[in-house]
Amino acid sequence: MILVWLIAIPLTGGLLAWLLDRGDDRLPRWVSLAAIAIDFVLALVLWMQYPEKANVLPGGAWFVEVRSAWIPGLGIGFHLAMDGLSLLLVMLTAFLGIMSVACSWTEIRERVGFFHFNLMWTLAGIMGVFLALDLFLFYFFWELMLVPMYFLIALWGHENRIYAAVKFFIFTQLSGLLMLAAILGLYFAHARETGVYTFDYLELLGTSMDPAKAMALMLGFLVAFLVKLPAFPLHTWLPDAHTEAPTAGSVILAGLLLKTGAYGLLRFAVPLFPQAALDFSPVAMALAVAGILYGAVLAFAQKDLKRLVAYTSVSHMGFVLLGVFAWNELALQGAVIQMVCHGVSTGALFILAGALQERIHSRDLGLMGGLWSAAPRMGAVGMFFGLASLGLPGLGNFIGEFLVLFGAYKVSVVMTVIATTGLVIATAYSLWMVQRVFFGARREEPRPSDLGVREMAMMAFMMAVIVWIGLYPRMVLSTSEGALNTLRQSAGVSAPSERMSHTAMPGANDDGK
Amino acid sequence: MRTLLWLIPALPFAGFFVLAVFGARLREKGVAAIGAGSVGVSAVLAILAGISFITSPPPGGSWTQTLWTWIGVDGFRPAIAFYLDALSLVMTLVVTFVGFLIHLYATEFMSDDEGYSRFFAYMNLFVGSMLTLVLADNLLLLYLGWEGVGLCSYLLIGFWYKDPANGSAAMKAFIVTRIGDAAMAVGLFLIFMNLGTLNIQEIMQKASHTWPRGSGLAVAAAALLLGGALGKSAQLPLQTWLPDAMAGPTPVSALIHAATMVTAGVYLIARTNVLFLLAPPVQAAVAIIGAATLLLAGFSALTQRDIKRVLAYSTISQIGYMFLALGVGAWSAAIFHFMTHAFFKALLFLGAGAVILAMEHEHDMFRMGGLRKELPVTFWTFLIGSASLSALPLVTAGFYSKDLILWYSWSSENGSPWLWAAGLAGALLTSIYTFRMVFLTFFGERKKEAGRRPGRVMTIPLVALAVLSVIGGFAELPRTLGNMPVFSEFVNTVLPPVKAAGEAQSAEAAMQVVTSFVSLAGVYVAYLLFLRKRRYVEGLAATRTGRALHRLWFSGWAFDWVYDRALVQPFFWIARINRDDFVDLFYDGIAWYNGFFHGALSLTQSGKVRWYAMGIALGTVIMVGIAVVLL
Amino acid sequence: MNAPFYIAAVVAFLSTFMVVTRRNAVHALLYLVVSLLSVALVFFLLGAPFVAALEVIIYAGAIMVLFVFVIMMLNIGRQTAEQEREWLNPEIWLGPAVLTLVLAGELIYVLSRMHGRAYALSVVSPKQVGIALLGPYVLGVELASMLLLAGLVGAFHLGRREGTGGERRP
């Protein structure tokens, strides 16, 4: 039942925040902070007892499960379940949720209640996406997280927010519809094969169909996730959405929405159509590498700070895509680590950009420069997260990127070498960003005040997470290990019959040699 | 003592953490105490570890201390583990001891600079990373230290961030070294995939079993690691960043760009010597690159006006010697030269720092002169350093180490007369530009009053390093002069001994006479050209070819110009023209066409009833037509 | 035996053709009445006397009379005739003519391909129609009555001359 609470609390919190909007602005903020904080505590509790309550469900590492009928007629069930992978991402959601509420404490002035309503409902939608095991329910949550996000950008955004919000909505909605078509295609293919009409993920896993149809359905899923992931050709909504979104919106957008795309790939696109995914993987890896280089070069060229950070996300997500389609143990673990660390470090960079915008009312890099002398703490934090985004060893992103590259090297050497050159350009853009914002000649007019206690606490917390994952990633690795083994096995392109046997996967493995 | 091994790198990191978090609140005294103190204590620890290591050598010739498993993903299990053997002991001792001296010097040199705590935080971070690099037990941890030192060199070069030029020099350094690191990373991937492990000792055993000599994989792995080494040690073709790195404070140049970081590449090649032995073409390449670099850097150093840039090019040249030694298989000679070079080059930089301080941040040698009497201690220590750099015979450490390298480049198995000749020419060039520097700064008429004299705290390191750059050489007396190869015996417990062709002792003696004659000749030439008849040099430079040569050498053989044209400008150009993402045009195009068709269709709504009737009729006709055709 | 049907058919066709092509509204109206009467005859011949009567009474009687009233009210007899002339220049006819020809062609093609056997057209007496009308179609009748009521109210409301106010002169 705890899973239902995980989703229900932000929903009610958001509603409550909106209702309490009558009073002063502080009430909704505290309500939504409380709601998301409870969620974070719940997630931590789940993480504490993760190892013992292993494999509640057949076929692997699910350890908490809620199942009840929703529309039995069509075979749609309200089926939530959590394994190591979704646990990590749910914790990331709650963590960044707290950060986004905290960072918009002073930034959002008008209609605060409605703002927090949208924020909470997006978070609930995202958590739903990570937990849903019923494809219909998954699509429901996929749409649920989209609409409030649109309002977040459209109502509280910056200059041409309408253009950005509409573009974001159309991109995601259109690709979502493709996914819906693919879900239905799979639904009917499964029905034709086994006569059972169901949307349940575990049953749908084994459907075998002719390769062409499988490839078509897989592409349906893939397009939706590649738009969300922003893979190379479908990424152009991201810079606009990021530039115009309010700080909290950017944090949620960069930190979480991009992960739903990656999670979708890991959970649905590849395991459901293993052979098609295998055939498609060279193209996908090429797209990934193109994304890495393209995102990096464009990040280097931007004049707007948030737009620059947005393009870095395109580049980092290229690594995740590379990891997913390399589909071996190393690459997948790398992709998971990269997802978590990218969420935290890019979230922090956006909070910083938001703080800077609040102080000097502009995101133009031309106006910044020499801010270190005025705000040394902000400079140090900016430098730290700039280094995190270029993959400095000792920080989390390095672990993610290198595990992906180690894994991808086994699959294709050429792709990995090109991706590694991406690291050099990554160095270029992040140092260039730090140079233009913090170093250089000191200016007189924008004298930003340094980070306050609240902001510094948030930043310290995030820095701690990045360094902790950088130096001791085993906690995160062991959590996601069980889930990834199940995924790899279910997509191991093995004969369907063999997959049906319930391989009892010990949820927690021993703590390594 | 074994269990305290992890403290050696941990202390500087702790120093960094304390200074980073509380630095702003501490007074300068406190910051200095923590900054220099942490490195000092780890130096003491290193010495203690050294003593117990030498007195009671452990069975396998090495200590290993594993703190925790860093990443645990099925076969990929690198650990945070430190590995101490003869080679890493020498490196640790040099890094901590010279590091401590430079920290001491910096406490006074940087006094009343507004980023004082930030400076020492970065310096401690650097020493910590360097020690992690040197003591790393597996290549991934080594890579962590590798990037850590690269980061600190970026932070410290760009320390005075107010001047954007320093910022761009810092970025240039980090990006150029990062190119090397990318190559090294690919090397790591290759090694892991083929050998299944990153632990250095396992790699050595597995490589020699699985890879035959000269096999493609061995060559690829060695070449990629060489790529990383070239980047970090500023050898051809990635050497352009070091001269610009002089934008940082002088103690930084002394510590990072002379003594420790730039020799990381030498350490890497020495540590993974088995790979290079398995790949003869790559080892030959190392020798050739070393020889070429030492010549190029030598010529460039001749024409520099800034005292620190002369020393920078001299560093590139001396590391070229180490690469030459590695290339010909004289592993211990390379490490020995690393040690002596660390001493006298750090001394020269600190001396230059004292001079610059005295001259109120004047870097141009031609505006200094006659400081002999003004700064006596600095002068004498600087002279000893220069002597050691240009390897004046018998009395200086530089003589023993450089002579050893020249001898092995002649006598060793894969040495060759050409390499030896290049080395010799390099030695001549070295002594010319060194003593040109000495005469220009310390002799001749005084042009500017000497301002701030170096205080006591600055002179202690100068004197200590001067002593070391003299007695340092006696640790390795060649056969002809006392035959006490203490150093190489110690280091050869780890590194393979040199395969000399068994030349007669007399040949070695003759060789030593030739090298010492060459270095003295260099001094005399420098004396002639730059002290007595300066006009002659101006005349030479005035000729057309002279001017062209001067411009070429001054700009570091125009590598910067070539790289700028070939790589940097195109990258900027691509970035600029594609600033707003041509892929976006595709989607905007879709939106535009959408609007266009909307316009076209709205014309049909003309408001006239009869048109609509016509439309309905047309529709019926078509539908009936279809029905007719189909039935 | 079928002669009267074909005669009536030809008369109907010609008169309808005249309706469409006349310039004077009244002439067109009268031709339409002729056409309706000939169609009524056809109904009678087809064994649907009740409907034939209705056609004559309601269609020709009521609706045409309505038209006459309107035409008289708007007195558009002769003076709009010449206005019609420049509206009806020949080339206007071309487009619609082609279209309708194609449509007619298709209909005829479809109909001609059906097997053209003649069937004994059975007479459907008004009694049968009445029974069916108030049997299964009682709902239809109610709806038709409501439709007529709506038409009545609409016509009354729209027909009033003044006092509606509010509507703008163009």
Next chain:
Amino acid sequence: MISQVPFEHGLILAGALFALGLIGVMVRRNIIFILLSIEVMLNASGLAFVVSGSRWGQPDGQIMFIFILAMAAAEVSVGLALVIRLYHLYQSLDADRASRMRG
């Protein structure tokens, strides 16, 4: 009295009348003529219903004709009322004058 008229000829007649009505609607600009043509078309479709009703001896055809009559009556009354208003508004019966509702 029952004629042995082939069923299709009746439909062909209805089709022809319908076509003429259609051409009338499209060509004439005077609204009255348009309404007249619509009446012709309605009548033609009624004819088709009756013909097919009598063909299968079912009363349905005639019932449909009655409904068409009812509809035609209502339509004409409202139509003509509108024509009167239009005439007062535009002082002309040109159908193209009332084209303010255009895209």
